[in-house]
Amino acid sequence: MSITMYAASVPVFVQFLKGLSAVLDKAEAHCAAKKSDPLALTGSRLIADMFPLARQVQIATDFAKGVTARLAGVDVPSWEDTEKSIPELKARIAKTIVYIDSFKPAQIDGSEGREISLKVGGNPMTFKGQTYLLMFGMPNFYFHTAAAYSILRANGVDIGKRDFMGPVPGM
Numbered sequence: 001m002s003i004t005m006y007a008a009s010v011p012v013f014v015q016f017l018k019g020l021s022a023v024l025d026k027a028e029a030h031c032a033a034k035k036s037d038p039l040a041l042t043g044s045r046l047i048a049d050m051f052p053l054a055r056q057v058q059i060a061t062d063f064a065k066g067v068t069a070r071l072a073g074v075d076v077p078s079w080e081d082t083e084k085s086i087p088e089l090k091a092r093i094a095k096t097i098v099y100i101d102s103f104k105p106a107q108i109d110g111s112e113g114r115e116i117s118l119k120v121g122g123n124p125m126t127f128k129g130q131t132y133l134l135m136f137g138m139p140n141f142y143f144h145t146a147a148a149y150s151i152l153r154a155n156g157v158d159i160g161k162r163d164f165m166g167p168v169p170g171m
Contacts, residue, residue: 006105013064019166060144067137
């Protein structure tokens with residue numbers, strides 16, 4: 001049996017976004033327990049030339065909504081990147097989940113061969129749907145969710161692999 005484009009995208013994004021939201025809950029609890037400033041945490045980076053936690057979350061949500069919209073052949077909604085606090089980041093994640101969950105399988109299935117064009121770093125790129133999802137969209141999404149998770153771990157938040165993965169359906 002083959003996997004569908006919908007099954008390879010929306011449920012995976014939702015699972016990992018729920019995990020990201022849950023690790024932000026743990027980050028908030030960590031800050032409260034340590035009496036530390038949550039804004040210092042959301043502004044924290046792994047290394048100077050990487051984006052801070054808040055931006056990693058924004059980019060991860062951008063990939064989830066952008067990949068889903070492009071596979072469905074609809075315009076990608078533009079959201080301002082103004083979130084700084086943990087509650088604001090969690091609200092963005094929740095908004096992203098609602099958005100991508102609004103798509104039906106029929107809107108995305110069959111998009112394997114759809115031509116998807118976008119600019120990356122100012123350079124035009126064109127992909128077929130399956131390549132876009134599996135070789136560009138998902139790796140970028142995972143990169144930014146993993147970076148967010150790693151920033152939290154590096155700052156002492158007690159999280160593990162299961163937290164990163166989020167709730168696995170059927171487990």
